[in-house]
Amino acid sequence: MSSKPMVAIVDDEADMRGSIAQWLNLSGFETVTFDSAEAALRDVRADFPGVVISDIRMPGIDGMAFLKRLQSVDPSLPVIMITGHGDVSLAVEAMRIGAYDFIEKPFDPERLADMTRRAATTRRLTLDNRRLRREMSDGTMLLRKLVGSSAVIERLRETILDVAQADGHVMITGETGTGKSLIAHALHACGPRKGKPYVYVNCAALNAEDMEKSLFGPIEEPERRPAVEASDGGTLALENIEALPLALQARLVTELRHGEGGDTETAPRNLHIISISSSISSGDTPPEGMSEGLFFRLSALHLSTPPLRDRGEDILLLFNRFCAQFAEDYGCEPPEVSAEDAARLIQAPWPGNIRQLMNVAERAVLHKRRGEEGLAPLLDDGEMRPSAPQIMVEKPLREHVEAFEKMLIDNALRRNRGAVSAVMEELALPRRTLNEKMAKYGLVRGEYL
The missing domain is CATH 3.40.50.300 (P-loop containing nucleotide triphosphate hydrolases)
Structure with a gap:
C-alpha cells in the first residue's frame, strides 16, 4: 500500500481531470480520477484514506448534491470544491454544508497542492484518532x-x-x-x-x-x-x-x-x-x-x-517494531542488528523496561541516520551490563540463536511486506524451510501485508 496521500478527483472534463492528477502526482500525491459523482460514490466510502476534489458544475449529480452525499457517508471527509467564475455564492454555500475549502478557476496549481496537503494532514489525523478510539474499545x-x-x-x-x-x-x-x-x-x-x-x-x-x-x-x-x-x-x-x-x-x-x-x-x-x-x-x-x-x-x-528482562526473544521483536516505527517517522532505514547486538539486547537487564527499550530504539535509528552502526555505545551504560554468570544460567546459547533467527525473518518479512518469494531470496531459504520456521516462531504472513 502506498504511503502517499490519496486524492480522488471528480470532474466531467477529461482535460481538467488529467491536468489536476498530473500536477498532484508530481506534488507527491497518489490520485484516482472519476468522470462523474455517480462513479465516485461507488468507490469513496467511509474511512476513505484521503481527500476528494470535485467540480461544482457537473451533469447528473452536481457538486453540491455530491458533497451532501459524501457528508452522509463520512462527515469528516475533506472535500475541496472547484468553482467557475461567478460561482462564489455556491462555494460559500458548499462551505456552509461542510466542504473543506474551495478554489476558483483559473487557479494556481501550487495553491491547490498546498490546500490538498493541508486537507490530507487533517484527514490522516482524523483517521488516526478514529482508529485509536476503535482500538481502545476493542x-x-x-x-x-x-x-x-x-x-x-x-x-x-x-x-x-x-x-x-x-x-x-x-x-x-x-x-x-x-x-x-x-x-x-x-x-x-x-x-x-x-x-x-x-x-x-x-x-x-x-x-x-x-x-x-x-x-x-x-x-x-x-x-x-x-x-x-x-x-x-x-x-x-x-x-x-x-x-x-x-x-x-x-x-x-x-x-x-x-x-x-x-x-x-x-x-x-x-x-x-x-x-x-x-x-x-x-x-x-x-x-x-x-x-x-x-x-x-x-x-x-x-x-x-x-519485567522486560524476563521476556527473552520478545525483546528483539519489540526492538524491531520500535525501530521500524521510528525509521518511518524520521524517514530513514532502520538499523541492522548484528548477532552481537542481539545478544546484548537479550542480556541487558532493562531497568526501565519497555519505555527504556523504546528510547534505545529511537536513538539507534538516529545513529543510523547519521551513518553510525552498532548498538554497543547505546548499551554501554553501567546499569545495562548484566553479570556473566547470570547470562550463562538464564540465557542459554540456543535461546540467543533462535531469537536472532526469528528477528532476521521478522525483519525480512517486514521489509518485503510479507512477500514470501522475496524473503526466500534475501535469506537464501527454500520455501519449506521458511514456512517451518515461520510456524515455529509464530510469524504470520498476513500481518506483514
Missing part, C-alpha cells in the same frame, strides 16, 4: 498490542481474559514501563463493561483539593463530570493509587461500601475500579500510607506485569 486489538510470544506474555494474555470476565476490582502491580495502563484498558475492553465509560485518573498528578474535585466534584466546567460519577456502570482506572490522600481513600471506601449495599439515602453506584501501582509489590500487604479497608477491597483480584 479488547482483541488491545491484547495484540501486548507484542510477544514468550511464555510469560502468553500467560499474561490468558490471565487478562480470565480476570476481565470476573468483573471484580483489580489491582495491577509491576515495574515502571511494563504496560500496566494498557493492561488496565484491555481488562475493561475484554470484560462485560466493554462499551461503557472508561475513566482514567492519575492519583499523583494533583494536590489533595484538586484530586477531590476530580474524583468526587464539584467541577465547575458543566461539560465535565467527576470521575466517580462519570465511571458509574463502567470502569474507573486509578494510577498510582498509593498516592491518594487518606481522607480521599476513606471517601472512596464509603462509595464502594455504598455499592455493596451499605446504608445510604442515595442510589448506589455500580463502580468497577482497576488500581495501578509501581510501588505496591503484591496484592497481599498494603503499602505504607494506604488504608487496609481500601487496599483489600481493590486487590480482590491481582495481576502482576512481567
